Amino acid sequence: MNSNDKATAYFKTPLGIAQITGDENGISVISILDEGEISNEIPVILREAVSQLNDYFEGKRADFDFKLNPKGTDFQQKVWKGLLEIPFGKTMSYLELSKKLGDVKAIRAVASANGKNPLWIAVPCHRVIGTDGSLTGYAGGLWRKKWLLELENPTTQQSLF
Template sequence: MISSIPSIDEMYQALLDKNSQYEGVFIVGVKTTGIFCRPTCTARKPKPENVEFFPNTKDALANGYRACRICRPMKEYQSAPDWLIPLLKKIESEPQKKWKDYELNQMGFSPSRVRRYFKKTHGITFQAYLRMSRINGAFSKIKEGQTVTQSAFEQGYDSLSGFSETFKNMTGFSPGSQGQIITINRIPTPLGPMMIGVTDEGLCLLEFTDRKMLETQLSTLKKRTKSEMVTGKHPMIDKVSTQLNEYFDGKRKKFDIPLIAPGTDFQQKVWDALNQIPFGVTRSYKQQADVVGDVKAVRAVARANGENRISIIIPCHRIIGSDGSIVGYGGGIHRKQWLLKHEFENQ
């Protein structure tokens, strides 16, 4: 049992040794792949300069990493201590149950010990964990067509009003409304971390986290999709991350991602035209204006380019000045230069 916080050198050696004593002590993020792993992961070990260590999976996720498919660090039964596994199985089999302290005591669990585990591992209390699980279960049922009333009572709520209030506090809209959730997270790239936003239908946000207009873009996206944003994991995030990694490795020239890009009719024309520009090819703003049907709308095209919320995949970086100069990129001119150089070298 590790009684103190280990040094970076100690954690890296534990990773090399696949030392099971360090399970629950740290999570390792691999910068080159964007993956986070358990100390005992059997995957090929990265170089020390390509890793960073986190106390738990929550912090790894918050820093843009996604779970390894080999060691599955998000799977509770593998990372949880032996004493907690019976309770986790009970929670899984009875997701609607509201666990009280006296019930935990009856099963032989110390309520304070359970609380400490969930606070340390997930960053939230045991009861908050249960509430989030019930709300997520109910939201999934509602999306599948079940009524709000059915969903509420199946998830263990005694009153419809209590369920609706809790649901709205957590998601920002009432159950049964037209609102939807956009799952957001951060993902690492060679050019710095990017914020990603997805729904079950597709990708709606991909921006560098230091972009000045990011907050405005988030607000606009929420209004146009009538959505609220919740940090979390989603299969679509994994798919986008995989294809982005392939792009940065020079192995992908075209993306296969469903896109959600609400905007004006003119913006839609500009973004559609951007998607037609081949990998490694550039156009001037004037040429792009001609493609959308109004050669005089150069400034309007530039504005629409700047309002694109899905960087790289909708390739606004392929638009340059008429004289060949590299200008006008929300993610920064240095990134635009890198992306164009990368594409020219990998044509």
């Protein structure tokens, strides 16, 4: 595989068909499609990431250690790095993220960069919520955001007796 050769695979997840793209420099895209063909074979360069994502969906993994290589502006990269610091099972508001990144007035720009995150799940943009705790904007649909947050922080069933 040449350094410019990107590999792409499609695999089934509880949220739909995941598309994953990457090369020897890392994974550049993870997104979820409503429908599509599932790859018969996962390219070697993507196998570890696919394995870790499957473990995540099965509740066996809380973080990822495959190499990430998202494409974006310097500001977007800064926001995506900030997203990586939100712990598994926790959420942060857009306002809190803006403050953490050093500019409370950048809330709209932060929200925009969050929405352009090309590495769903691995870069946890689903962990960013409204200041009032509401589930706001998610490129994959709010039902997917809710599903991911529930996977990461399941509510325990209270005993009736």
